[in-house]
Amino acid sequence: MVVVQESEIVNLLVAFFALVIVEVVFRRRRLSELSFFYTGFFSLVGAFVFTVLEGVFWGGFFNGLEHLCYAAAGLSFAVGCYRLSSRRAL
Amino acid sequence: MQNLMIVVFDGLATLFFAFAIYRALLIPAGRLDNFSRYLLVICLAIYFFVSGANVLEYAGITAYFDGLEDYFEILFLPCFMFFLFAYDARLEINRRNRTEEALSASEKLYRTLVDNIDLGVTLIGKDHRIRMTNATQGRLFRRDPATFVGKLCYQEFEGRKEVCGHCPGVRAMASGKAQEEITQGVRGDGSRFDVRIRAFPLLDAAGETDGFIELVEDVTIRLQTEQALRENEAKFRALFDLAPMAVALTDLQSGRLIDVNMEFCRTTGVSCRDVLGRSVVELGFYSESDRQDLLVALQQKGEVNGLEKTFMVKGQPRHALMFSRIIELQDNRFVLTVFNDITEIKKMEENLQRIARIESVGILAGGIAHDFNNILTGVLGNISLAKIYCQPHDKVYDKLRETEYAALRARDLTQQLLTFSRGGEPVRRSASVAALVREASDFVLSGSRVRAEYDLPDDLWPADIDSGQISQVVQNLAFNAVQAMPEGGTIAVSAENVTIGDHEASPLAAGRYVRLSYADDGPGIAAEHLPHIFDPYFTTKKSGNGLGLAICHTIIKRHRGLLTVESRVGGGTTFFIHLPAAVTAPQPAATAADLLYGSGRILVVDDEEIILEIAREALMLLGYEVETARDGQEALELYGRAREAGRPFAAVIMDLTIPGGMGGKEAAAKLLEYDAQARVLVSSGYSNDPVMANFADYGFVGVVPKPYHIEGLSRVLRDIL
Known part of the structure; x- marks a missing residue:
């Protein structure tokens, strides 16, 4: 039985849209210092994907992956913020 | 088990996001503006909340927020996008700020450079309007640089009404390359100054020519300095070239001539072009050892002054x-x-040393001649007296006459000695040139292979001459002719009367002259020698001293005459002598029968006892009463006493030279001061003394040259008394 919430679908669609924007617009620009933020963002997008997938099949496995992605995203953002806050002003 | 793993994952995520929020708040403001910061914090807070809610949910704790996290998650993405946009915008702003700051710094640097560079800098458009200029340009033109902007460059900088024909900017725009020009700028006060302008084309962003940049340098002082240097160079070059001394610049090591002046070439007799680059040794001026000697002296002292050195010119030292x-x-x-x-x-x-030697010989000869004249006076005087005392038909009379002739010849010889020794003024008297020339020539030519042919007209004018000196001239010419014709030949001697008019081109003064020509048919004189034959010491003869013709020239010149020569190699030589004609007839030689008797008291002054005795006896024989004095002082005393006693002297015969006592010149002057009517005759063995020649200038009324004889003495006394 497929159990997918609407919000998860919306989140996924918005995430894909955001992903395109990030890939097309920002990563081609000089925002390399936000690379850990991008990693965190990709991890969260992965979490959105796994959230949807866990409702379709292998619910336990994808649910674990989803929360692992949360942890990875948290780590990435933490490192990103740490590095950004440790540098001098531009 | 799975729930525990999820709790751990979300727990870690919660901690990480919490840490991230903390660090996000510490990000410097210059790196992250507040808006971006808040967006980031919101993003992180969403997942802090989601992770925390999941931990509670999977830990079995009451999930108060169950389901809410899904909505929060929806907020994350737009917030994160906004964050990225805001951050990107912030970075762009920062970039622009940095660019503007860099531009501002560059502008400041550029302005500093342009304003402080020691050149006037001006940006000028294609339309020749000034866009910008620097402070130096203002200083150069003595104006506020701001007043140039927007105006036409040719008006502001050169005071012209149209574009300068020499404008380097126009050329720079046309060629695309830097151009240079030296011209004159006009200052604000109207004064002009020399400027050097370098112009570069000014390109716009598209690479098209948009005008030009001018760099202006005040070169007034430099041009003046260059001009002064050029003038100095020209001045010193002229000095170098025209210096009357030879100047040479040679390389120290090689001795090669680097530069020489004209006098150097003239002195060394080589072409200036040929000597440059060649060494003095190679040219044969010095030997290498001589050059080395000079270099050693230079190395030791740095300079050499007044070194006498022999160098070779065409093999001649x-x-x-x-x-x-x-x-x-x-x-x-x-x-x-x-x-x-x-x-x-x-x-x-x-030559000067030789002249000095000759002069000393001359002084000796003059002294001998003077003494000899005194002796001859005694001899001739006694002969004259003896001739008077005997009868003309006596045999002794003839012997006396021959002795007198010989003594007169001796007198002539002393006359020549005096002429040689002093070269003094001739004592001119009216005399027959023909007789003198014939006698002097025959005297020299006798015994030689040369024969004289005379053409001496009877109506030849007498001339005012010193017979002794003119005889010397004729004898010199005759002697030269004999030497020129060792194998024998003929001398054509002729004379004629000539008159030089006022307007005739002649070195002679207008008047009447006796022109004597003396022509031999010898080998002649080379043309290059002719201008020098009257120079002292010029001679072509091995045994000659080069004085003969020089003395002749001097004698004739002192007679106010002229001695010239014409000669042609192989065509013989002719000397021409012009002598001033006399206005009076020649005085005939006196004889015993011509003795002129007189009366009166005569004072004879002489330092020679024999002369006093002869004079006393001769004058007493002529009827005069005689007193004698040994010098001028004694004569003055005797003259004074006689005058005071009422027995004044009718005449005084005063010796010109009295060793150790008052001479005739001084005594005559004092005597004339005492008695202006005194009649004083001068007598001297130095018959060609200037006083003798110009006796009247010294107050004398006549001359009695020594050696005098009684006939001449009687005539002179008759003339003045």
Whole structure:
């Protein structure tokens, strides 16, 4: 039985849209210092994907992956913020 | 188990996000503006909340927020996008700020450079309107640089009404390359100054020519300096070239001539073009050892002053007085040498020494002649007296006459000695030139292979001459002719009367002259020698001293006459003598029968006892009463006493030269002061003394040259008494 919430679908669609924007617009620009933020963002997008997938099949496995992605995203953002806050002003 | 793993994952995520929020708040403001910061914090807070909610949910704790996290998650993405946009915008702003700051710094640097550079800098558009100029340009033109902007460059900088024909900017725009021009700028006060302008094309962003940049330099002082240097160069070059001393610049090591002046070439007799680059040794001026000697002296003292050195010119040694110094030019060492060819000076010195020797001989000869005249006076006087005392038909009379003739010849000889010794003024009397020439020539030619042919007209005018001196001239000419014709020949001697008019081109003054020509048919004189034959010491004869013709020339000149020569090699030589004609007839030689008797008291002054005795006896024989004095002082005393006693002297015969006592000139002057009517005759063995020639200038009324004889004495006394 497929159990997918609407919000998860919306989140996924918005995430894909955001992903395109990030890939097309920002990563081609000089925002390399936000690379850990991008990693965190990709991890969260992965979490959105796994959230949807866990409702379709292998619910336990994808649910674990989803929360692992949360942890990875948290780590990435933490490192990103740490590095950004440790540098001098531009 | 799975729930525990999820709790751990979300727990870690919660901690990480919490840490991230903490660090996000510490991100410097210059790196992250507040808006971006808040967006980031919101993003992180969403997942802090989601992770925390999940931990509670999977830990079995009451999930108060169950389901809410899904909505929060929806907020994350737009917030994160906004964050990225805001951050990107912030970065762009920062970039722009940095660019503007860099531009501002560059502008400041550029302005500092342009304003402080020592050149006037001006940006000028294609339309020649000034866009910008710097402070230096203002200083150069003595104006506020701001007043130039927007105006036409040719009006502001050169005071013109149209574009300058020489404008380097126009050329720079046309060629695309830098151009240069030196012209004159006009200052604000109207004064002009020299400027050097370098113009570069000014390109716009598209690479098209948009105008030009001018760099202006005040070169007034530089041009003046260059002009002064050029003038100095020209001045010193002229001095170098026209210096009367030879100047040479040679390389110290090689001895090669780097530069020489015209006098150097003239002195050494070589072409200036041929000597440059060649060494003095190669040219044969010095030997290498001579050059080395000079270099050693230069190295030791730095300079050489007044060194006399012999150098060779065309194989002939020349003497030089040399001044040398080592100089450095462009790191190379050279020898600057100035020298003077003193060969002629040394010859002149030798001549002067010879003249000094001759003068000393002349003084000796003059003294001998003077003494000899005194002796001859005694001889001739006694002969005259003896002739008077005997009868003309006596045999002794003839012997006396011959003795007298011989004594007169001796007198002539002393006359020549005096002429040689002093070259004094001739004592001119009216005399027959024909008789004198014939007698003097025959005297020389007798015994030689040369014969004289005379053409001496009877109506030849007498001339005012010193017979002794003119005889010497004729004898010299005859002697030269004999030497010129060792194998024999003929001398054509002729004379004629000539008159020089006022407007005739002649070195002679207008008047009447006796022109005597003396022509031999010898080998003649080379043309190059003719201008020099009257120069002292010029001779072509091995045994000659070069004085004969020089003395002749001097004698004739002192007679106010002229001695000239015409000669042609192989065509013989002719000398012409012009002598001033006399206005009076020649005085005939006196004889015993011509004795002129008189009366009166005569005072004879002489230091020679024999002369006093002869004079006393002769004058007493002539009827005069005689007193004698040994010098001028005694004569003055006797003259004074006689006058006071009422027995004054009718005449005084005063010897000109009295050793150790008052001479005739001084005594005559004092005597005339005492008695202006005194009649004083001058007598001297120096018959060609200037006083004798110009006796009237010294107050004398007549001359009695020694040796005098009784006939002449009687005539002179008759003339003045």
